[in-house]
Amino acid sequence: MDLSSNGDQVELDRFVAWPCSANTRAEATVNDMTAAPLRILVISNLYPPHHIGGYEIRCHEVVEGLKSRGHKLRVLTSTFGVTSKNSDGEVFRWLRHDFSEGSAHHSSWVRAAFIIRNELQNQRCLGRVLREFRPDVVFLWNPKHISMSLIPVTRAAGVPICFSIDDDWLARFKPDKDPWFRLCIRHGRNWPVRMVKRLLRWSFTRVGLQSEYGPEDYHHALFVSHYMKNAALRAGRPVSDAEIIHGAVDTSAFRHRPRPGPPAPPRRLLYVGRLVYEKGVHDAIEALHVLRNIYGYRAISLSIVGSGDPAYDAQLQDLTRARSLETAVRFLGSVARERMPVVYQEHHILLFPSLCPEGLPRAMLEAMSAGLAVVGTATGGGGEVLQHDTNSLIFPPGDALACASQVRRLLESPSLFEMIRIHARRTVEERFGMEVMLNHTEEALMCVAREDPVTGVSATDRT
Structure with missing residues (x-):
C-alpha cells in the first residue's frame, strides 16, 4: 500500500488552467x-x-x-x-x-x-x-x-x-x-x-x-x-x-532556528489543532502510552495545543489519567498566533493523527516549515503534502500502535530524523510559500x- 496517496489520482504540482480567455x-x-x-x-x-x-x-x-x-x-x-x-x-x-x-x-x-x-x-x-x-x-x-x-x-x-x-x-x-x-x-x-x-x-x-x-x-x-x-x-x-x-505559510515566520550546542534527542511531541474526535487526538495519547510504557522511552512527552469540544477534552483528560501520563502530557489550550513559532521551536515531532479528510492542514505546513518532523495520516489534502520516508512518516488513521512505531524510528535514527526534517522544510519552501x-x-x-x-x-x- 502506498501510504503517501489519498486515493485520488492527482498531479501534485500541476495547476489547472484558469478558465478565462x-x-x-x-x-x-x-x-x-x-x-x-x-x-x-x-x-x-x-x-x-x-x-x-x-x-x-x-x-x-x-x-x-x-x-x-x-x-x-x-x-x-x-x-x-x-x-x-x-x-x-x-x-x-x-x-x-x-x-x-x-x-x-x-x-x-x-x-x-x-x-x-x-x-x-x-x-x-x-x-x-x-x-x-x-x-x-x-x-x-x-x-x-x-x-x-x-x-x-x-x-x-x-x-x-x-x-x-x-x-x-x-x-x-x-x-x-x-x-x-x-x-x-x-x-x-x-x-x-x-x-x-x-x-x-x-x-x-x-x-x-x-x-x-x-x-x-x-x-x-x-x-x-x-x-x-x-x-x-x-x-x-x-x-x-x-x-x-x-x-x-510564511516561511520567514516559521523557521527552524538551531540551538547552540549538540542537537537534542527528538523527545518532545506536539499536536496542534481542534480538540474534536475526528482529529484523532486520543490516538496521539495512546501512541505516547506505547512509547513510554511499552517501548520504554520514559523521557518523551506530548504537548497538546488547541480547544474544541468540551466533552471530548474531558475524555482526553480521562485517558491521560488512565494511562498514567499526567506528567507527560501538557494541555496548553488555545495559543495566540504570534506565539506559535516559539511553540514549534520548543518541540521536535508533530503528530497529525487526523481520522477524517481535511482540505490542507495548516498546522502540518507550519510544523514542516519550522523544522519539525511530521508523523501523520495522509488523509484528504494531507496526502498531497506528505511523502512517506522522504518528508514525513505516515501511519494509517486510527492506528496508535503504528503511530508509535513511526515515532520510534525517529528516536532510534538521528539521521532519519534529520533527513525528514530537512526535506519537510524544503517541501514547504518550494511548493507552499506565501x-x-x-x-x-x-x-x-x-x-x-x-x-x-x-x-x-x-x-x-x-x-
Whole structure:
C-alpha cells in the first residue's frame, strides 16, 4: 500500500488552467504594472481574531497580503465572538450566524422566524456594503452558518464572484436542503402549507429578499487541494475547470532556528489543532502510552495545543489519567498566533493523527516549515503534502500502535530524523510559500474582475 496517496489520482504540482480567455489572463497577469488596484469584498463566516480553524487564518493572511500589494479590501463576516454588530471601517462584523444548526429551536415556526430574521439582516447588510464599497469582485470564502443566499444576492447585483474552497461546504451544499431556500420552495405537504409558502415568497419579493438560489455556477472557484476539488466533483458540482491554489505559510515566520550546542534527542511531541474526535487526538495519547510504557522511552512527552469540544477534552483528560501520563502530557489550550513559532521551536515531532479528510492542514505546513518532523495520516489534502520516508512518516488513521512505531524510528535514527526534517522544510519552501500562493490568487481575482458576471466574457474580448 502506498501510504503517501489519498486515493485520488492527482498531479501534485500541476495547476489547472484558469478558465478565462487568453486575452483576459494576459491582461490580469501580476506582472502587468499598469493594472489598477482591485476593490475586493471578502465574505467569510469567521474572521480572526475570532476563529475556530485554519481557513479563517489563511483568509486573514490573503487579505493582508493583497492589501500590501495595493488592493483595497473590505471583509464582511459574522458577529461570532463579539457581543453586537461592529466595524472598524475595513472589517464589518455584521452578519447573523447559526452555528447551532437550529438545535435550540424546537418549534418549526420559531425556527422559520429565526431563519427569516437572519436573512433580513444578512442580505440587507451585504446589499449595503455592495452599494457603498462598489467592489470589482466578491471573494467568497465560506458562507456556511451565515447565509447561502449571499451568493445569489451578489449575482443579482452584477458583481462577479470568486470562490475559495478550503473545506467541504460546497460538496455538501444542496439548495433544496438549505433552511432558507427550503422555506421558500414552492411545494408543500398540503394546500395550507403551499399557501403559506406562496405568501412568504410574495412578502420576500416585496422587501427585496432573494428567495431562489438560481443555477449552480461556480465558474471561478479556487480549491485549496485536489482532494477538495474531487470531493466537489463527486458531489456533482460543476467545477471541472476550477483551479488548485494550495494553502501556504510564511516561511520567514516559521523557521527552524538551531540551538547552540549538540542537537537534542527528538523527545518532545506536539499536536496542534481542534480538540474534536475526528482529529484523532486520543490516538496521539495512546501512541505516547506505547512509547513510554511499552517501548520504554520514559523521557518523551506530548504537548497538546488547541480547544474544541468540551466533552471530548474531558475524555482526553480521562485517558491521560488512565494511562498514567499526567506528567507527560501538557494541555496548553488555545495559543495566540504570534506565539506559535516559539511553540514549534520548543518541540521536535508533530503528530497529525487526523481520522477524517481535511482540505490542507495548516498546522502540518507550519510544523514542516519550522523544522519539525511530521508523523501523520495522509488523509484528504494531507496526502498531497506528505511523502512517506522522504518528508514525513505516515501511519494509517486510527492506528496508535503504528503511530508509535513511526515515532520510534525517529528516536532510534538521528539521521532519519534529520533527513525528514530537512526535506519537510524544503517541501514547504518550494511548493507552499506565501508569495507563490498570493501571486496565483491575485492573478485569479484580476481575471474574474475583468469578466462580465453574466456572460463570462472579458472586457478585452468584448472590444
